[in-house]
Amino acid sequence: MLTVSSIDRRRFLRDTITVAGFSFAAAAIPTQLLAQTAARRFAPVKVSRDRVIREVVGLRPFRPEGYLVDAERAGAKLLVHNYGHGGAGITLSWGTAVQAVDLVRDFSVASTPRRTSRPTRFAVIGCGVNGLSTAIMIQRRYAEIGGTVTIYAKDLPPDTTSNIAGGFWSPTSVYDGDAASTRFLEQFRTAARISNRAFQLLVGADYGVRWFDTFDLGRSEASLQYQLPGGNDLYPQLTVHRDPEHYFGFPFVRQYSTMIIEPQVYLRSLLRDFHNAGGRIVVKEFRNREEVLMLPDQVIFNCSGLGARALFDDKKLTPVRGQLEILLPQPEVDYCYLGGGYMFPRSDGIVLGGTFDHDNWSLDVNREQANYILNSHMEIMRAMQPRA
Numbered sequence: 001m002l003t004v005s006s007i008d009r010r011r012f013l014r015d016t017i018t019v020a021g022f023s024f025a026a027a028a029i030p031t032q033l034l035a036q037t038a039a040r041r042f043a044p045v046k047v048s049r050d051r052v053i054r055e056v057v058g059l060r061p062f063r064p065e066g067y068l069v070d071a072e073r074a075g076a077k078l079l080v081h082n083y084g085h086g087g088a089g090i091t092l093s094w095g096t097a098v099q100a101v102d103l104v105r106d107f108s109v110a111s112t113p114r115r116t117s118r119p120t121r122f123a124v125i126g127c128g129v130n131g132l133s134t135a136i137m138i139q140r141r142y143a144e145i146g147g148t149v150t151i152y153a154k155d156l157p158p159d160t161t162s163n164i165a166g167g168f169w170s171p172t173s174v175y176d177g178d179a180a181s182t183r184f185l186e187q188f189r190t191a192a193r194i195s196n197r198a199f200q201l202l203v204g205a206d207y208g209v210r211w212f213d214t215f216d217l218g219r220s221e222a223s224l225q226y227q228l229p230g231g232n233d234l235y236p237q238l239t240v241h242r243d244p245e246h247y248f249g250f251p252f253v254r255q256y257s258t259m260i261i262e263p264q265v266y267l268r269s270l271l272r273d274f275h276n277a278g279g280r281i282v283v284k285e286f287r288n289r290e291e292v293l294m295l296p297d298q299v300i301f302n303c304s305g306l307g308a309r310a311l312f313d314d315k316k317l318t319p320v321r322g323q324l325e326i327l328l329p330q331p332e333v334d335y336c337y338l339g340g341g342y343m344f345p346r347s348d349g350i351v352l353g354g355t356f357d358h359d360n361w362s363l364d365v366n367r368e369q370a371n372y373i374l375n376s377h378m379e380i381m382r383a384m385q386p387r388a
């Protein structure tokens with residue numbers, strides 16, 4: 001289990017090979033990417049205890065082998081799993097929704113004793129980002145033949161883990177490098193690309209999606225030599241600065257662009273889209289697989305996140321606890337950084353986080369972690385101030 005004491009902050013500040021739990025695979029960055037751009041102005045984040053407006057804790061649904069997108073026959077029904085997205089459930093949502101719905105392509109149901117037809121009755125278990133994206137993807141594919149989709153879930157937004165997320169677009173903390181198969185890694189790469197493109201098309205206030213300049217803060221040369229999660233090609237304007245005076249006081253800072261998806265706005269908009277396309281929601285808790293399979297629908301998608309551990313007896317699925325400190329909003333802050341944790345500016349507050357406690361089920365706020373998060377960001381802000 002990772003606790004505050006096990007976060008080796010000094011080592012982190014020396015060398016950000018792992019930035020806030022974000023692991024990068026080794027690859028050299030071409031020298032032409034080294035920065036020649038003019039220094040940028042950064043509005044300081046006002047980090048102080050009296051600006052904290054919320055403290056939240058959530059459990060990332062993590063599988064060492066990676067998320068599960070797979071289908072199995074259960075009598076006359078098809079059961080499709082789509083869960084276990086770790087620290088990137090929002091990031092990967094459209095990609096894995098497409099991959100899950102693709103698995104229905106060859107499935108048919110008996111319409112008369114002699115004929116079969118495409119299924120038209122779908123159930124989705126779960127109303128987090130993956131349940132909603134999967135449900136909307138089914139509506140898009142099956143609307144023309146009169147397909148109907150019902151979401152069944154114990155909790156609805158704003159009470160899902162998806163609402164807790166920072167909302168940073170980065171397919172990170174999804175699997176263990178030692179445990180993931182080549183097949184999974186291919187599926188993951190494809191999902192990241194499908195999803196990245198889908199979010200680009202949702203940029204704007206309606207869905208709460210926005211591009212941001214992002215900065216990885218590094219103390220060593222090694223921090224320049226690692227691929228960003230999913231592949232460097234997913235991050236425009238990749239540049240390296242060696243200019244501590246203008247870039248946070250750090251000797252090596254990697255800049256790139258990625259998106260922030262504001263969970264509260266985004267999930268509300270997905271709910272609206274689902275309803276507008278004729279979707280139905282039933283609040284219901286399932287106790288086991290048998291209860292799920294009693295649903296009248298022909299195809300059932302399991303998007304129950306961490307709930308799949310108990311519901312489908314998946315012991316590989318474990319929580320990775322994360323705690324966030326949310327400060328009063330600062331609309332003038334127009335950048336993100338990752339270094340000793342992360343800072344994402346959102347309209348509902350400045351999000352400070354970056355704790356990853358494996359196998360920890362506690363949803364209580366940890367005071368020690370709260371202090372650690374605030375202190376490390378205060379230190380970054382101090383180092384960012386121009387020297388006298």
Ligand SMILES: Cc1cc2nc3c(=O)[nH]c(=O)nc-3n(C[C@H](O)[C@H](O)[C@H](O)COP(=O)(O)OP(=O)(O)OC[C@H]3O[C@@H](n4cnc5c(N)ncnc54)[C@H](O)[C@@H]3O)c2cc1C
Nearest residue numbers: 058089091126127128130155162166167168286305307322
């Ligand atoms: C602190 C923190 C920061 C994060 N930051 C990011 C980030 O920056 N970017 C990113 O992409 N991801 C991030 N994540 C990860 C992301 O939040 C998760 O991967 C994502 O929420 C998983 O979505 P989901 O839809 O699969 O599950 P959930 O959002 O947990 O939804 C599961 C649904 O299934 C239902 N359910 C479960 N069990 C049952 C049952 N037995 N019966 C009926 N219904 C059931 C629930 O009620 C709920 O509706 C973060 C997570 C945390 C905790």
